[in-house]
Amino acid sequence: MKVRFTVNDKPVSAEVEPRTTLSLCLRDHLRLTGTHVGCEHGVCGACTVIIDGEAVRSCLTLAVQVEGRSITTVEGLAHGEDLSPLQASFRRHNALQCGFCTPGMLTTAHALLTEEPHADEARVREVLSGNLCRCTGYIPIVHAVLDARVAYGGPAWTGEAHAHHGDGEQR
Amino acid sequence: MKPPKFDYASPDSLAEALELLARGQGEARPLAGGQSLMPVLAFRLAAPALLVDLRQVPGLDRIDIGPDGVRLGARVRWRDIERDARLCTAAPLLAEAIGHVAHYQIRNRGTVGGSLAHADPAAELPGIAVASDALVEVASVRGQRTIAAGDFFLGALSTALEPDELITALVLPPWPARRHAAFEELSRRRGDFAMAGVAVGFELDGNARATGTRIAAIGAADRPLRLRTAESALDGRTVDARAIAEAAAAASAEVDPADDLHASAAYRRNLVGVLVERAIARACPPPFNRREAA
Ligand SMILES: Cc1cc2nc3c(=O)[nH]c(=O)nc-3n(C[C@H](O)[C@H](O)[C@H](O)COP(=O)(O)OP(=O)(O)OC[C@H]3O[C@@H](n4cnc5c(N)ncnc54)[C@H](O)[C@@H]3O)c2cc1C
Ligand code: FES
Ligand code: FES
Numbered sequence: 001m002k003v004r005f006t007v008n009d010k011p012v013s014a015e016v017e018p019r020t021t022l023s024l025c026l027r028d029h030l031r032l033t034g035t036h037v038g039c040e041h042g043v044c045g046a047c048t049v050i051i052d053g054e055a056v057r058s059c060l061t062l063a064v065q066v067e068g069r070s071i072t073t074v075e076g077l078a079h080g081e082d083l084s085p086l087q088a089s090f091r092r093h094n095a096l097q098c099g100f101c102t103p104g105m106l107t108t109a110h111a112l113l114t115e116e117p118h119a120d121e122a123r124v125r126e127v128l129s130g131n132l133c134r135c136t137g138y139i140p141i142v143h144a145v146l147d148a149r150v151a152y153g154g155p156a157w158t159g160e161a162h163a164h165h166g167d168g169e170q171r
Numbered sequence: 172m173k174p175p176k177f178d179y180a181s182p183d184s185l186a187e188a189l190e191l192l193a194r195g196q197g198e199a200r201p202l203a204g205g206q207s208l209m210p211v212l213a214f215r216l217a218a219p220a221l222l223v224d225l226r227q228v229p230g231l232d233r234i235d236i237g238p239d240g241v242r243l244g245a246r247v248r249w250r251d252i253e254r255d256a257r258l259c260t261a262a263p264l265l266a267e268a269i270g271h272v273a274h275y276q277i278r279n280r281g282t283v284g285g286s287l288a289h290a291d292p293a294a295e296l297p298g299i300a301v302a303s304d305a306l307v308e309v310a311s312v313r314g315q316r317t318i319a320a321g322d323f324f325l326g327a328l329s330t331a332l333e334p335d336e337l338i339t340a341l342v343l344p345p346w347p348a349r350r351h352a353a354f355e356e357l358s359r360r361r362g363d364f365a366m367a368g369v370a371v372g373f374e375l376d377g378n379a380r381a382t383g384t385r386i387a388a389i390g391a392a393d394r395p396l397r398l399r400t401a402e403s404a405l406d407g408r409t410v411d412a413r414a415i416a417e418a419a420a421a422a423s424a425e426v427d428p429a430d431d432l433h434a435s436a437a438y439r440r441n442l443v444g445v446l447v448e449r450a451i452a453r454a455c456p457p458p459f460n461r462r463e464a465a
Contacts, residue, residue: 001179018179018222021209040172041210045276054250054279060209061280062202064179065224108275129362130274 005066007032008076016063023047025063026073034074036103038132045131048104049073055111074103077110085151086110086144095144097135104131109145117154121146174212181224185231185310189337191223193312197334199223203246204280206273207289231284231339236261241343245284249273252283262343264303264370268295268354274362284338287323290330293364293390295356297324300341301395302370302387308340315339324394349374350383353454355446356390359433365390366434369422369446371454373405381405386418386450391426391443398422401447415451419444 004013007030014029023040026032026049038044040059047058050072077084083091086109096102105128112119112127119127124145125138133141147157182188192199198220202208211217225231231246234255241262243252249272252258258266272295273281286296287307300307300320307318309332320341323331332338356368367390373381384406386398401422408414428439 017176019174019176019212021174024173041213042206042277045274048276055276056279057206057276059213060205060277062179062205062209062222064181065202065205065226067181112275126361127275129360130276 001064003063003067005068006070008072009070014063018062018064020063021059022049022061022063022066022071023058026058026071029063032073032075034103036100038100043132044101044104045108046101046104048107048131050107050111053111053114055108072107072110074106077106084110086113086148089144089148089151090141093140093144093147095136095140101131101133101135105133105141109148113145113149113152113154117149117152119145119149119154172213174209175215175218177212177219178221179224180221181227183227183229185228185337185339188223188225188228189310189312189335191221192337193335195219195221195223195335199334201225201284201288201337203282203285204248204277205285206277206281207285207291225284225337234258238345239342240345241265243283243341243343245282245338245340247283249278249281253278260346262303262346264346264352264354264372265296265299265343267352268299268356268368268370271295271354271356271358271361271365271368277362283341287338287341288330288332290324290326290328290394291364292327292393292395293366293368294395295354295365295368295389296341298368298370298387298389298395299354300343301397302372302385303343304385305344306342307338308342309336310339311336317342321397327393329394347374347383351375351454351456353450355450355453357442357446367391367428367439367442367446369443369450371447371450373410373451373454375410375456379409379411380407381410381414382407386422386447388422388426388443388446391428391439393427393429396426398425398447400425405451410451410455415448418451419448422447 026035036046038046042060049058150156200219202222202224231244233244235242252269305320352372354370356365358365370387373384384402386401401418404421405418423444426443428436430436
C-alpha cells in the first residue's frame with residue numbers, strides 16, 4: 001500500500017505492507033535511523049516520535065495509520081547544525097551515555113514541554129517513566145528537561161548546583 | 172518482533188466497519204489505538220486476516236455527560252479522559268483510576284473500547300466499569316445490544332463480545348452526589364500494569380453508616396471482580412476501624428489471584444486487603460477519615 005505523510009515538514013511517501021510499523025517505515029524505507037527500536041512491543045520508549053503534536057510509540061503504530069499526518073522525529077529537532085535548546089540542555093547535563101534511549105527521551109520531552117512548559121519535576125518524572133535508559137540513572141535526564149523548560153516559555157530552573165559545571169562544556 | 176501479514180481497511184462509517192467484521196467471519200479484528208493489539212501481533216499471539224482500523228469511523232470519540240450518566244465513545248483515549256475537567260465531578264472514580272493507566276505515549280493512543288475488548292485482568296477501566304455497574308454498548312450488522320459490565324468480562328483476555336461485534340460506547344450511570352469513593356493500586360512503576368488495584372464507593376447516612384457499598388478489584392483474579400462479601404461486611408455499618416478491617420479481611424479471602432513473575436498469589440491476596448483498607452479510609456470524608464476517631 002502507498003502511504004503519504006509529512007516528516008519533519010517534508011512530504012514523503014512510501015510503499016509499505018499493511019503490517020509495516022511506523023518505526024520500520026521511518027528507518028528502513030525513509031532511512032531516518034534517528035528513531036531507535038529497542039523492544040518493538042511498546043515497553044522501552046526508544047522509538048517515540050511526535051504525531052501532530054502528540055508523542056507516540058512508533059513501534060505500536062502502523063505506517064498506514066499515519067496517512068496524511070505530520071510527524072516529527074529526532075532529526076527534526078535541531079535547527080540545521082545547531083542543537084535545539086532541549087538537545088543542548090541534554091549535552092550540558094550529560095543526559096546521555098550510549099545514546100540509545102536519547103531519541104525517545106528527546107521527542108517525549110519536546111512534546112511534553114511544547115504542551116506543558118511549566119511541567120514540574122513530578123510531571124517530568126511521570127512522563128519519562130515510559131522511557132527506559134540503561135546508562136544514566138535518569139537524574140541528569142530529568143535535570144536536562146527541567147532546565148530546558150525556559151526555552152519553551154516555562155520557568156527557569158534553579159535546580160541542583162552540582163548539575164552545572166560553569167562553562168557548560170564538560171569533559 | 173514483526174507482526175504477521177494481514178490486510179488493512181480503514182472504513183469511514185460504522186456501517187462499513189460492521190460489514191467488514193461480519194464478512195471477516197472471525198478472521199477480522201478491529202484496530203483502535205493498537206497499544207495492546209500491536210504487541211499481541213508482534214508476539215504472534217494472534218494472526219487476523221484483516222485489521223479494521225476505527226480511526227475514520229465518525230462519532231466514536233465523544234464524551235457525553237447527561238442525565239443517563241457519562242457516555243464514553245469507544246475511541247475516547249486515556250488522554251481525552253485525563254483532559255476533560257467535567258469528569259472530575261461527573262465520574263470521579265473514573266478520573267482517578269485512569270490516572271494510573273499506562274505511560275504518556277501510550278495514553279495518547281490507548282482507548283476505552285480497546286481496553287474493554289482486550290480485557291486484561293489488571294486493566295483499570297474494566298475494574299471501574301464493574302464497580303460502577305456500567306453498560307457496554309455493542310453493535311453488529313445483526314443490531315445493537317447492551318451488556319452489563321458484570322457479564323462482559325469472562326476471563327483473562329476473554330469477553331462476551333461476538334467476533335462480528337464492535338463496542339461503540341461505555342456508559343457509566345449517574346454519580347450520586349453523596350457517594351464517596353477512592354481507587355488504590357500498587358504497581359512497580361507508575362504506568363505499569365497494577366499488581367492489584369481496588370475501587371471502593373459508598374454513601375454515608377447521618378450516622379456515618381455506609382450504604383450502596385461497592386468494592387471491586389483488578390489484578391486479583393482472571394477478570395475484574397466485585398467483592399460481594401467485602402461489600403456486605405461494610406454495608407449498613409458505621410465506617411470505623413473494625414468495619415474497615417473486616418471488609419479488608421473479607422476481600423483478601425474472596426479474591427482468587429494467580430502467581431506470576433511480578434508477585435505470588437499470597438502476596439496479591441494480602442495486597443488486596445491492604446488496598447481495600449486504604450481505599451475505604453481515604454474515601455471517607457472528614458472527620459470520619461481520622462482513624463483514631465473510628
Ligand atoms: C507498556 C504498556 C503499558 C500499559 N499499561 C497499562 C495499564 O497500566 N493499564 C491499562 O489498563 N492498560 C495498559 N496498557 C494497555 C493500553 O491501555 C491499551 O491501549 C488498551 O488496553 C487497549 O486500547 P487500544 O485502543 O490500544 O486497543 P487496541 O490495541 O487497538 O485493541 C485491543 C483489542 O481490542 C479490540 N478492539 C479495539 N477496539 C474495539 C472496539 N471498539 N470494539 C471491539 N473490539 C475492539 C482489538 O481488536 C484488540 O483485540 C499498556 C500498554 C503498554 C504497551
Ligand atoms: S521499540 Fe517501541 S517501545 Fe520499545
Ligand atoms: S544513554 Fe544509554 S540507554 Fe540511555
